[in-house]
Amino acid sequence: MEEDKKIFEIKKEIPKFLKDNLDEEQLDAVINSNGNSLIIAGPGSGKTRVITYKIAYLLSQGVKPSEIMLVTFTRAAAKQMTDRIRNVTDQDLTGITAGTFHHVCNGILRRYAKAIGYENNFSILDSEDSKDLLKIIRNEYKEGMGEDAKKFPKESVIQKVISYASNTLKSIRESILEIAPYLIDYENDIEHIWGNYQEMKKNINAMDYDDLLVNTAHLLSFNKKALNDIASKYKYVLVDEFQDTNKIQLEIVQAISSYSKNLIVVGDDSQSIYSFRGARYENIEEFIKRDDTKLFKIQTNYRSTPNIVSFINNMLPNNSVEKNLKSVRKEYVKPNIIETFDDLEQSEAVIKIIEEKIDQDVDLNEIAVLYRSHALSMTLQQKLDSQQIPYRLLSGKRFIETKHIKDVLSFLKILYNPYDNISWNRSLKLFSGIGVKTATDIYKSITSQFKEGINMLEAFKNSKLKKFKEAYEFYKKLFEKDKNKPDEIINFIFNEFYKEYSNLTFRNSASRNMDIERFQDISSQYESLMKFLEEMTLSENITVKSAERDQKEDQITLTTVHGAKGLEWKVVILLSVNPGDFPNGMAIKEKKLDEEERLFYVAITRAKDELYILKQITGSTNPFMSNSYVFVKKEYDFIKNIPENLVETFKTSYKY
DNA sequence: CTTTCTGAGATTTTT
DNA sequence: TCTCAGAAAG
Numbered sequence: 001m002e003e004d005k006k007i008f009e010i011k012k013e014i015p016k017f018l019k020d021n022l023d024e025e026q027l028d029a030v031i032n033s034n035g036n037s038l039i040i041a042g043p044g045s046g047k048t049r050v051i052t053y054k055i056a057y058l059l060s061q062g063v064k065p066s067e068i069m070l071v072t073f074t075r076a077a078a079k080q081m082t083d084r085i086r087n088v089t090d091q092d093l094t095g096i097t098a099g100t101f102h103h104v105c106n107g108i109l110r111r112y113a114k115a116i117g118y119e120n121n122f123s124i125l126d127s128e129d130s131k132d133l134l135k136i137i138r139n140e141y142k143e144g145m146g147e148d149a150k151k152f153p154k155e156s157v158i159q160k161v162i163s164y165a166s167n168t169l170k171s172i173r174e175s176i177l178e179i180a181p182y183l184i185d186y187e188n189d190i191e192h193i194w195g196n197y198q199e200m201k202k203n204i205n206a207m208d209y210d211d212l213l214v215n216t217a218h219l220l221s222f223n224k225k226a227l228n229d230i231a232s233k234y235k236y237v238l239v240d241e242f243q244d245t246n247k248i249q250l251e252i253v254q255a256i257s258s259y260s261k262n263l264i265v266v267g268d269d270s271q272s273i274y275s276f277r278g279a280r281y282e283n284i285e286e287f288i289k290r291d292d293t294k295l296f297k298i299q300t301n302y303r304s305t306p307n308i309v310s311f312i313n314n315m316l317p318n319n320s321v322e323k324n325l326k327s328v329r330k331e332y333v334k335p336n337i338i339e340t341f342d343d344l345e346q347s348e349a350v351i352k353i354i355e356e357k358i359d360q361d362v363d364l365n366e367i368a369v370l371y372r373s374h375a376l377s378m379t380l381q382q383k384l385d386s387q388q389i390p391y392r393l394l395s396g397k398r399f400i401e402t403k404h405i406k407d408v409l410s411f412l413k414i415l416y417n418p419y420d421n422i423s424w425n426r427s428l429k430l431f432s433g434i435g436v437k438t439a440t441d442i443y444k445s446i447t448s449q450f451k452e453g454i455n456m457l458e459a460f461k462n463s464k465l466k467k468f469k470e471a472y473e474f475y476k477k478l479f480e481k482d483k484n485k486p487d488e489i490i491n492f493i494f495n496e497f498y499k500e501y502s503n504l505t506f507r508n509s510a511s512r513n514m515d516i517e518r519f520q521d522i523s524s525q526y527e528s529l530m531k532f533l534e535e536m537t538l539s540e541n542i543t544v545k546s547a548e549r550d551q552k553e554d555q556i557t558l559t560t561v562h563g564a565k566g567l568e569w570k571v572v573i574l575l576s577v578n579p580g581d582f583p584n585g586m587a588i589k590e591k592k593l594d595e596e597e598r599l600f601y602v603a604i605t606r607a608k609d610e611l612y613i614l615k616q617i618t619g620s621t622n623p624f625m626s627n628s629y630v631f632v633k634k635e636y637d638f639i640k641n642i643p644e645n646l647v648e649t650f651k652t653s654y655k656y
Numbered sequence: 657c658t659t660t661c662t663g664a665g666a667t668t669t670t671t
Numbered sequence: 672t673c674t675c676a677g678a679a680a681g
Binding site: 073101102126127167273276373432434436560561563586587 | 659
Binding site: 657658659660661662663664665666667 | 672673674675676677678679680681
């Protein structure tokens with residue numbers, strides 16, 4: 001009763017634009033969230049709307065855009081929200097800070113780089129760059145090992161340990177014990193490589209993804225002036241997708257909001273799916289437990305039909321904060337479970353569903369196929385190709401991570417940061433006759449001269465590079481180019497060198513060449529090399545991928561469940577819900593099923609009208625899983641836990 | 657000594 | 672499709 005009264009009282013004085021557009025739960029969250037507030041937003045409950053109107057409300061109360069920080073999970077989400085705020089308020093939002101954690105930290109670090117021992121034109125290493133740098137360091141280390149080198153763990157294993165340590169923000173030692181205990185003999189070696197890696201990044205004036213976060217947290221905790229500048233600037237800090245933040249990200253926003261004391265976080269604990277990247281499910285739990293935290297729940301589901309919502313409520317992951325979603329839509333059809341024989345039959349069943357939807361005039365853009373891992377979509381991709389059903393892929397290698405794009409980019413990166421040994425190595429090795437050894441020698445000789453003040457062209461002349469005529473001429477011309485015209489540089493790289501290399505190297509050179517031309521198009525929107533490179537490493541795939549294909553084209557979507565976060569479709573088809581595939585084999589092995597349950601929850605909550613869940617009676621399609629897990633199958637079968645009355649179950653006719 | 661060629665083996669999720 | 676180690680070729 002008291003709750004109702006509170007809302008009623010508020011309602012009298014709230015601006016009309018809020019009253020007209022929000023339900024009571026949403027309104028309460030928008031108006032009353034301040035101080036430390038946690039808004040738990042169930043799937044499809046209008047979370048984006050709440051954040052949008054919260055900021056619109058703040059602006060209507062006289063808060064300036066520059067006093068607001070909005071941290072989102074993807075760049076696209078930030079853009080979507082600021083566009084909507086602009087529509088609602090008609091305000092000029094210049095000055096608002098809106099972006100991912102990495103964008104926000106990058107902005108801060110550019111200003112305070114010197115304070116933590118960096119130059120402010122530091123480069124940012126993406127995960128591929130980090131791998132390359134590790135490779136260089138490992139090779140150097142191995143050289144000094146003599147006979148022992150042969151027994152030394154493979155590069156990929158070291159890479160795994162280090163990236164695990166880095167992503168989960170654990171120590172190297174812990175990581176070795178956790179993911180590769182048999183490497184304990186090499187513990188010191190791996191730690192040594194890790195130490196070199198850290199040192200090398202500093203030497204070449206580069207930060208990786210983790211450094212952006214760690215260094216920002218460090219800056220804010222040890223540099224009183226920086227903290228004061230930043231924390232006094234922001235009156236409100238809002239964080240979206242809070243369930244997927246890690247420890248350091250929490251530290252950062254706490255520091256930034258430490259003056260204003262207004263930290264408003266929004267998320268859904270049931271949708272926390274990034275623990276492999278260090279996301280802490282506990283961030284939400286701990287936030288709730290604080291004495292001064294205000295808790296809001298918005299749980300009306302506007303997205304899905306009651307049939308799907310009942311199903312969702314039944315599949316709430318273990319350890320979730322109590323939730324009961326209510327649907328406001330009309331009854332439609334129950335979710336379908338389809339049992340097929342194997343992978344091939346599964347693909348045929350999917351094609352059949354899609355063709356049926358096409359007959360019913362469902363827009364292809366409203367259909368999505370989701371899966372646990374990218375490899376599970378391979379058979380279906382072939383089938384879709386042969387049936388000529390157009391699709392766009394959100395999973396798989398990012399455009400920016402493909403070899404040809406990385407190669408072209410490496411030349412630009414040298415121009416930006418001549419000490420970037422990763423890019424020197426990569427680009428030099430493209431020329432015939434130059435391998436690891438020669439590339440390293442050339443890099444060392446050129447940069448050491450460069451450090452002594454000798455200019456780049458002079459340095460070329462005095463190095464081994466001179467022996468390789470083609471490469472020498474090419475780099476010489478490259479260094480004479482105008483650095484702030486990335487598209488001209490790419491055009492030069494492609495036409496003078498890479499086109500030929502591509503045609504000789506790749507079977508599918510035609511499509512790769514087209515990618516590079518597209519890449520050149522994208523680059524023409526940037527007038528500085530720094531901005532262009534920053535955007536390329538910090539922005540998620542969608543920005544680049546959407547340029548890759550014409551979005552208006554009618555096509556279905558194929559993506560991993562991770563890639564489907566925050567999206568919705570009328571028809572959702574979920575592939576391979578078999579123990580070993582989904583839940584994933586590693587998760588079963590380590591008995592870490594909580595996160596898999598949450599992933600399943602994310603998957604099924606993407607559907608607006610129709611949901612199809614497919615499984616195969618042959619079980620896991622993963623060959624490494626085949627025998628050892630068969631006997632535990634039932635225990636880990638998501639489908640076994642589904643109450644029969646909530647779904648329709650079908651079996652396709654087994655033809656094999 | 658270094659690079660290039662060859663065939664076998666592997667594959668969670670990503671800012 | 673991509674990586675890796677060993678063999679063959681500069």
